[in-house]
Amino acid sequence: MTKDFSVHVEHLTRVEGHGNITLDVKNGTIEKIQWSVVEAPRFFEAMLRGQQYNELRAITSRICGICSIGHSLASLKATEDALNVSISEQTQLLRRLAIHAENMQSHILHIGYLAAPDFLGVGSVFPLLASKHKETVLKIVKLHRLANEMSDLICGRTIHPIRLVVGGFSMVPTKKQLLTLQKRLKESKPVVHDVAKILLSVADAIPQFTRETEYIALSSDDEYALYEGVLNSTDTGRFHEYHNYQLLTNEYVVPQSTAKYTKHNRASYMVGALARFNLNSKQLHPWAQDVAKMFNLKPINYNPFMNTIAQLVEFAHSIDDSIQLIDTLLDRGIKEEKPTKVVVKSGRGVGLVEVPRGLLIHDYTLNSKGYCIKANCIIPTNQNHANIQQDMEKLVPEIINKTPKEIELILEMLVRAYDPCISCSTHYLDVTFK
Amino acid sequence: MSTKPRVAVFDFADCEGCELQIANLEEEILDLLEIVDIVSFREVMKEHSDEYDIAIVEGSIMRPMDEKRLKYIRSKAKILVALGACATIGGVNKIRNQWMPEEVMKDVYGNAKVKGNELFNVNKTKAVNEVVPVDYYIHGCPIDRDEFKHVITALALGKKPEIPTYPVCVECKKNENVCLFERGMYCLGPITRAGCKAICPTNGSPCEGCRGLVKKAETECVWEVLERYNLSYEDIRRRCTMYNYGRAECGAQ
Ligand code: SF4
Ligand code: SF4
Ligand code: SF4
Numbered sequence: 073m074t075k076d077f078s079v080h081v082e083h084l085t086r087v088e089g090h091g092n093i094t095l096d097v098k099n100g101t102i103e104k105i106q107w108s109v110v111e112a113p114r115f116f117e118a119m120l121r122g123q124q125y126n127e128l129r130a131i132t133s134r135i136c137g138i139c140s141i142g143h144s145l146a147s148l149k150a151t152e153d154a155l156n157v158s159i160s161e162q163t164q165l166l167r168r169l170a171i172h173a174e175n176m177q178s179h180i181l182h183i184g185y186l187a188a189p190d191f192l193g194v195g196s197v198f199p200l201l202a203s204k205h206k207e208t209v210l211k212i213v214k215l216h217r218l219a220n221e222m223s224d225l226i227c228g229r230t231i232h233p234i235r236l237v238v239g240g241f242s243m244v245p246t247k248k249q250l251l252t253l254q255k256r257l258k259e260s261k262p263v264v265h266d267v268a269k270i271l272l273s274v275a276d277a278i279p280q281f282t283r284e285t286e287y288i289a290l291s292s293d294d295e296y297a298l299y300e301g302v303l304n305s306t307d308t309g310r311f312h313e314y315h316n317y318q319l320l321t322n323e324y325v326v327p328q329s330t331a332k333y334t335k336h337n338r339a340s341y342m343v344g345a346l347a348r349f350n351l352n353s354k355q356l357h358p359w360a361q362d363v364a365k366m367f368n369l370k371p372i373n374y375n376p377f378m379n380t381i382a383q384l385v386e387f388a389h390s391i392d393d394s395i396q397l398i399d400t401l402l403d404r405g406i407k408e409e410k411p412t413k414v415v416v417k418s419g420r421g422v423g424l425v426e427v428p429r430g431l432l433i434h435d436y437t438l439n440s441k442g443y444c445i446k447a448n449c450i451i452p453t454n455q456n457h458a459n460i461q462q463d464m465e466k467l468v469p470e471i472i473n474k475t476p477k478e479i480e481l482i483l484e485m486l487v488r489a490y491d492p493c494i495s496c497s498t499h500y501l502d503v504t505f506k
Numbered sequence: 507m508s509t510k511p512r513v514a515v516f517d518f519a520d521c522e523g524c525e526l527q528i529a530n531l532e533e534e535i536l537d538l539l540e541i542v543d544i545v546s547f548r549e550v551m552k553e554h555s556d557e558y559d560i561a562i563v564e565g566s567i568m569r570p571m572d573e574k575r576l577k578y579i580r581s582k583a584k585i586l587v588a589l590g591a592c593a594t595i596g597g598v599n600k601i602r603n604q605w606m607p608e609e610v611m612k613d614v615y616g617n618a619k620v621k622g623n624e625l626f627n628v629n630k631t632k633a634v635n636e637v638v639p640v641d642y643y644i645h646g647c648p649i650d651r652d653e654f655k656h657v658i659t660a661l662a663l664g665k666k667p668e669i670p671t672y673p674v675c676v677e678c679k680k681n682e683n684v685c686l687f688e689r690g691m692y693c694l695g696p697i698t699r700a701g702c703k704a705i706c707p708t709n710g711s712p713c714e715g716c717r718g719l720v721k722k723a724e725t726e727c728v729w730e731v732l733e734r735y736n737l738s739y740e741d742i743r744r745r746c747t748m749y750n751y752g753r754a755e756c757g758a759q
Contacts, residue, residue, distance in 0.1 A: 113519075113568070113614065113615075113626065113628060114519050114568075114599055115602050115610045115613070115614050117613065117614055118602050118605065118609075118610040118613045118614055119598065119599075119601040119602050121613075123601075123748075127748065130714060130748070131598055131601070131748065134521050134523070134597070134598045134647065135521060136521050136522075136523075137520075137521040137522045137523025137524070137525070137526045137527075137648065138522070138523075138526060140521070140523065181529070185529065196547075198539070198544070201536070210533075213532050213533055216530075216532060217532045217533075220530055220532075228705070228706075228709035228710075228711070229648075229705060229709070230530060231523040231526055231527060231530070231648045232523060232647065232648055234705065234706050234709040234710075234711045235709050235710065235711065237711065242709060242710030242711045243709050243710040325615065
């Protein structure tokens, strides 16, 4: 079919940050497909220069409002790695709870508020409130609220946590508060099940598209890795040298984007819920595995649109794992503890965690007085940009016979499926053009 | 046509945490929707309209292209509200103002060829009122949800919202916290504008000054605190740079 048309989406909506999609077709031939990030660069790595070790956490938290807990944890791990600070078992357990809280709030925000309107054919969640879907929206609101209140309880605040500090916590929840939280988590399970059923009923709207690619995430022998694990790739297996993570991420700059791109074994790789599912699904709690079965989601799934479903599966996992973590915390007795005392020294530290959108790395070098002299942060969305571009290049020819409006929507849905967090992705260091 | 004021939300360089605080109002957003119409809010909706009465602007202003967009927004709005520290005082984004833009560009982009590319044309970080007049401020990093509701409700009813002018210590005392100075920490509560319910000290962490400095700090009291705990002015100055880089002399002289 010969036709001329262009799709230009400026400042894609219902994603975090500013991104554009450009597609030009002339005589039925694709002249240009481009995913670009136009966010103003914020220079976080430069901003960390000269800051004291115990302030790095608070500053880097401000890279992203949605994953501020994840940034805090990556930052603390890097700082503690540089200063050889070990943390207590209680701190470990509470940090794991913090990660679940954030994963849950971020995933449900994406599934319910950002992605679901596409499945239901509306522009935002607001019109749904006046429709037959009002009950569904209220269920999603309920889960979102629970996840936020869990963040408040563990971290002191949902956005930009306060209680997470180098070596431990500035304050911990009480036994009573944890018990109440656990009860609410248990009560939320039927609500999650309802949301899953509703999503299943509209799952036809998820495009059937596949493209083989590499998936990278942390993996651990002990559990479904989020807080701790080693780097792992579906192409090349485990990579233990976490201080040399650059060998895996290989960042580079492209002119259409203020965020940098990465690649490893192929032209691109993907991180995030689907990557984690593809690598570690066997370690999910049984209930989460059931949710995956409802959608026939099996590893290795090569459909990026299924990332949203993988998020739902992880949501279920986080609920069950949190219930179990609270049991462990209560069995050993929760108590106020002072954060581990820090002996300031020079050194380099790297912190890796799995945040809602995927692998997050912070890397700091401190001088002998504990001030930061060099920093690097590798953000999940950066690692996905090249994969989004590659997906678009394979996807467009497959849908070229649809109307420009339909093509535009599918491309928007593709980007949204990655749940990109564009404003975080605009930070980099020591980069050169490829 | 409805008579409710039309509200549009815009973001510039920031983490979008303040917008997320709006989403985090959950069911309470529904109450706000009774009194205002949200006509643009890119983070959560696809619809967009250029006709609005109240523009809520989040984020700091970094590039000429952003200044242009902000001026356009200002020209369309009857009331402009700066949302969160990035917009009200430049936020953490101002930390980099201690270096020239060319320097940080080189630091971060190395030798990448970005000259002439307007996406990368970066000035020093500016707060919104350094580019266009601002009518009202919602302080904090992130903003406090209750304060947001209070300000928007007042504006929708045509009233002037009240924002505290006293320091965080007042709210901290109300919460009956043990002062962090007593616990060997260093807190900017005495010189920072209240309104956050002293959330940081109440969670055992020092205030970092995210709501900006009180207009008239009790400088004597600040000096007394510094003296009593054997702390230096240099230290308080350095701490102030996290949120208040280049602003006044941090209350103390
Ligand atoms: S003020 Fe803080 S929370 Fe709000 S957008 Fe800026 S960095 Fe994010
Ligand atoms: S200095 Fe800080 S901890 Fe002490 S009273 Fe003031 S706000 Fe509270
Ligand atoms: S206590 Fe200080 S840093 Fe914390 S929210 Fe209030 S003003 Fe901001």
